[in-house]
Amino acid sequence: MIYWNSFSDFLAMGGYGLYVWGSFGVTALIMASEPLLVARRRKATIARLKRQLRAESRTTDA
Amino acid sequence: MTDRFNLYHYASPATFYPLAGRLIPWFAALAAIFGLIGLYIGMLVAPTDFQQGEGYRIIFIHVPASWMSMFIYLVMAFWAAIGLAFNTRLSGMMARALAPTGALMAFLSLWTGALWGKPMWGTWWVWDARLTSELILLFLYIGYMALVAAIDDPRRGDKAGGLLLLVGVVNVPIIYFSVKWWNTLHQGSSVNLAKSSMAEVMLWAMLLVALSFWMYSIAVAFARVRTLILERERNADWVKAELAGDRP
Amino acid sequence: MKSRHKKLALIAGAIAVFGIIVGLVLNALNSNIALFKSPTEVAAGHYPKDQLFRIGGLVKEGSIQRQADGVTIRFIVTDTEHDIPVDYVGILPDLFKEGKGAVAQGRLQPDGTFKAQEVLAKHDENYMPPEAAKALNDAHARGVQKQAEQEAAATAQPKKTY
Numbered sequence: 308m309i310y311w312n313s314f315s316d317f318l319a320m321g322g323y324g325l326y327v328w329g330s331f332g333v334t335a336l337i338m339a340s341e342p343l344l345v346a347r348r349r350k351a352t353i354a355r356l357k358r359q360l361r362a363e364s365r366t367t368d369a
Numbered sequence: 370m371t372d373r374f375n376l377y378h379y380a381s382p383a384t385f386y387p388l389a390g391r392l393i394p395w396f397a398a399l400a401a402i403f404g405l406i407g408l409y410i411g412m413l414v415a416p417t418d419f420q421q422g423e424g425y426r427i428i429f430i431h432v433p434a435s436w437m438s439m440f441i442y443l444v445m446a447f448w449a450a451i452g453l454a455f456n457t458r459l460s461g462m463m464a465r466a467l468a469p470t471g472a473l474m475a476f477l478s479l480w481t482g483a484l485w486g487k488p489m490w491g492t493w494w495v496w497d498a499r500l501t502s503e504l505i506l507l508f509l510y511i512g513y514m515a516l517v518a519a520i521d522d523p524r525r526g527d528k529a530g531g532l533l534l535l536v537g538v539v540n541v542p543i544i545y546f547s548v549k550w551w552n553t554l555h556q557g558s559s560v561n562l563a564k565s566s567m568a569e570v571m572l573w574a575m576l577l578v579a580l581s582f583w584m585y586s587i588a589v590a591f592a593r594v595r596t597l598i599l600e601r602e603r604n605a606d607w608v609k610a611e612l613a614g615d616r617p
Numbered sequence: 618m619k620s621r622h623k624k625l626a627l628i629a630g631a632i633a634v635f636g637i638i639v640g641l642v643l644n645a646l647n648s649n650i651a652l653f654k655s656p657t658e659v660a661a662g663h664y665p666k667d668q669l670f671r672i673g674g675l676v677k678e679g680s681i682q683r684q685a686d687g688v689t690i691r692f693i694v695t696d697t698e699h700d701i702p703v704d705y706v707g708i709l710p711d712l713f714k715e716g717k718g719a720v721a722q723g724r725l726q727p728d729g730t731f732k733a734q735e736v737l738a739k740h741d742e743n744y745m746p747p748e749a750a751k752a753l754n755d756a757h758a759r760g761v762q763k764q765a766e767q768e769a770a771a772t773a774q775p776k777k778t779y
Contacts, residue, residue, distance in 0.1 A: 309413050317413075321423035326488055330427045330481040334434070337473050341589055349596040356603050357612050419750035420712060420740055428744065491710025491737045497652040539636050551650045552673060554720055559742040568745040 380459050382598045383607050389591040396591065400584035407577030415570050427485040428571070432560075433579035434477035437586055438506060439541050441471035445513075446538040449531030461527025462601065464534060465517055466594035470586050472510035478503055490554055498547035499555035502540055509537040523601055653720050656699035664725065672701055672731055673720040673739065681715055694719060694731070705733040712738035
């Protein structure tokens with residue numbers, strides 16, 4: 308089923324390795340970092356909103 | 370008019386927020402499954418191409434990314450139209466949540482296209498109609514993000530951004546049909562609803578990766594829209610309850 | 618409700634007007650959006666005289682030759698109606714082959730040859746394993762032969778794949 312004879316053949320991509328892996332590498336990098344950035348932004352936003360909420364409730368309590 | 374009531378019900382941020390939260394893991398899982406199967410077939414099982422050798426395997430990223438870059442724009446334009454026509458709150462947030470992913474897809478389309486063009490065509494870039502209109506799409510995404518970020522009032526930002534999206538939507542058919550309407554270096558479409566000029570195993574791999582990118586885009590956009598909802602609706606009671614309860 | 622419909626109509630109108638304008642502009646620019654001129658257009662004189670431009674077509678079968686100086690490559694670009702001989706010094710892309718599409722940028726010389734500074738390969742949208750391509754080719758050849766036999770001395774049109 309597997310088309311390749313060896314792992315090194317797979318890496319070489321028939322001489323197009325640089326182009327093929329350059330495409331896949333950047334895609335993987337982007338699709339791995341985008342969700343991380345979204346999650347980080349979400350955490351930061353929630354932390355900020357919580358701080359604001361606490362500050363608000365203190366002023367209304369006082 | 371119960372239908373109508375339901376539609377508005379789900380379009381309300383308060384209902385959509387938990388729904389999106391429940392759906393994200395499913396879309397993420399589907400993205401991973403389709404992506405792994407698609408790449409397994411495309412990179413390990415599929416044979417070489419008679420003209421391009423192993424270099425053709427870039428297609429398994431290039432075409433899905435290009436499709437998504439156009440499709441996401443159409444979805445954003447759809448939300449913009451809904452937002453402008455019915456003044457719904459969620460639409461503007463949906464468009465904003467999709468924009469960065471669309472921009473990344475457009476970038477990936479251009480990046481993988483350059484890496485593919487260099488060995489096969491002999492150039493990284495050429496100003497033909499297909500490549501140029503895809504570059505304009507990337508600029509439209511960036512322009513939209515800059516515009517909505519520059520306007521402080523979110524609802525006014527949504528309106529201005531929505532207009533830009535609707536005006537720019539003419540670019541999508543131009544991208545798609547450019548290879549038919551003008552002579553370009555880029556070849557014609559290999560796949561459309563009527564026919565495919567790809568070997569079946571290659572086509573399946575490509576469609577699976579495209580499906581994976583689609584699911585990925587939904588998952589990321591939903592995650593982003595949830596943050597936007599919290600920010601915008603921070604004065605609503607349900608958001609305050611959500612934030613007070615320690616659930617993230 | 619009414620203002621909603623009004624707005625909707627306004628937006629639809631704006632898009633339609635914008636679309637028409639873009640369409641008209643593109644139509645006017647049509648000749649500039651096209652990446653290259655075909656040999657027929659060049660033969661008709663439809664090309665910029667004093668500047669670089671691109672020609673495109675098929676590389677004629679059997680036309681690639683290395684010139685006596687050892688570095689210049691000469692080949693013929695054809696659209697089956699007209700031919701243009703092209704001279705080029707440089708590296709050719711992997712997919713540059715006889716019978717396949719190519720695009721060359723350069724200037725037309727007074728003697729009718731095209732001096733290229735850049736040669737790009739234009740491939741088609743077919744992707745298949747080599748065995749399938751061979752099988753298809755053989756089947757095509759058989760089909761052509763059959764047709765030729767049936768129609769006695771019919772000449773098969775060259776397939777336009779660029």
